[in-house]
Amino acid sequence: MCAYNEAPTVSACLHSLLSQTRPPDEILLINNASTDETARVARGIPGVSVIDEPVKGLIVARERARREAFGDVLVYVDADCRTPIFWLERIERRLERRPASVAITGPYKFYDWDFMGRARHSACGTIP
Numbered sequence: 001m002c003a004y005n006e007a008p009t010v011s012a013c014l015h016s017l018l019s020q021t022r023p024p025d026e027i028l029l030i031n032n033a034s035t036d037e038t039a040r041v042a043r044g045i046p047g048v049s050v051i052d053e054p055v056k057g058l059i060v061a062r063e064r065a066r067r068e069a070f071g072d073v074l075v076y077v078d079a080d081c082r083t084p085i086f087w088l089e090r091i092e093r094r095l096e097r098r099p100a101s102v103a104i105t106g107p108y109k110f111y112d113w114d115f116m117g118r119a120r121h122s123a124c125g126t127i128p
Contacts, residue, residue: 002030002061006079007037014045016082022089025071029079032061038079 001017003010010029017027027048031039033056042050053064066074075091077083094104 001028001077001079002032002058002065003034003038003042003079004032004056004061005034005036005038007034007041009080010038010041011045013077013079013081013083014042014048016085017077017088018045018047019085020083020088021086022092024075024088026069028065028068030061030065030068032056032058 001010001013006013014027014029017024029039029042029048029050031042031050031052033054039050039052042048051064051068053061062076065076073091073095075088091104095101
């Protein structure tokens with residue numbers, strides 16, 4: 001997870017990852033030059049590794065996460081989302097069924113969006 005000034009939302013997202021039916025192998029939070037309490041909040045959650053990235057930018061933060069991760073499969077989620085409880089299990093199942101896949105997306109919900117944002121997002125494709 002890459003996060004910039006997400007102190008109000010990061011805890012809920014991290015706990016949604018920790019509650020998965022298929023536990024994550026690791027959870028990395030890239031603290032992307034935050035000026036709020038994002039890193040402190042994340043460091044207070046057992047099972048989360050916080051890496052400080054001083055250069056601001058999502059591409060920089062995602063690349064830092066890629067370099068720091070030890071797994072073969074990387075799963076990115078935004079700090080203002082909550083993942084459904086079966087999210088990682090379904091991703092793993094999809095990759096097992098289609099081993100040539102290089103990318104999979106969805107579903108997750110932005111819980112701070114207004115009605116129109118949620119409506120547009122729910123119209124997107126999801127993992128069956």
